[in-house]
Amino acid sequence: MANLSVKLNEATRLRLQNAAAMQGQTPHALMVKAIECELDRVEAESVFVYQALQVRTRVIEGGGVVDGAAFADYLKAKVRGETPERPKAKPLVAHLSNLE
Numbered sequence: 001m002a003n004l005s006v007k008l009n010e011a012t013r014l015r016l017q018n019a020a021a022m023q024g025q026t027p028h029a030l031m032v033k034a035i036e037c038e039l040d041r042v043e044a045e046s047v048f049v050y051q052a053l054q055v056r057t058r059v060i061e062g063g064g065v066v067d068g069a070a071f072a073d074y075l076k077a078k079v080r081g082e083t084p085e086r087p088k089a090k091p092l093v094a095h096l097s098n099l100e
Helices: 010-023 027-060 068-079 092-097
Strands: none
Touching: 010 027
16 A cells, blocks of 8 residues: 655644544544545546536537426426426527526
8 A cells, every 4th residue: 555645734633633533543544534535525526517517518509408497386386296397498598588
């Protein structure tokens, strides 16, 4: 297993030691867990951004979008037990013209 050196200021080092002690683990174990959690978060964020950019491209190229207010009304009706018609997707430009 490769070693990695991390320089911490004294206040952070003390916080690390105290947090590890409260968790009943070593500072090393707490750092490994913290690094793994942050890597998971960064990787998930990267996937989310990638997918969002793909969807953005599809919408710009003419993919349909649903008006937010209309979809909210649809969901509220579903929650009330009604069977409303789902709002139809329209090109983005159709929604933008309503904003003027």
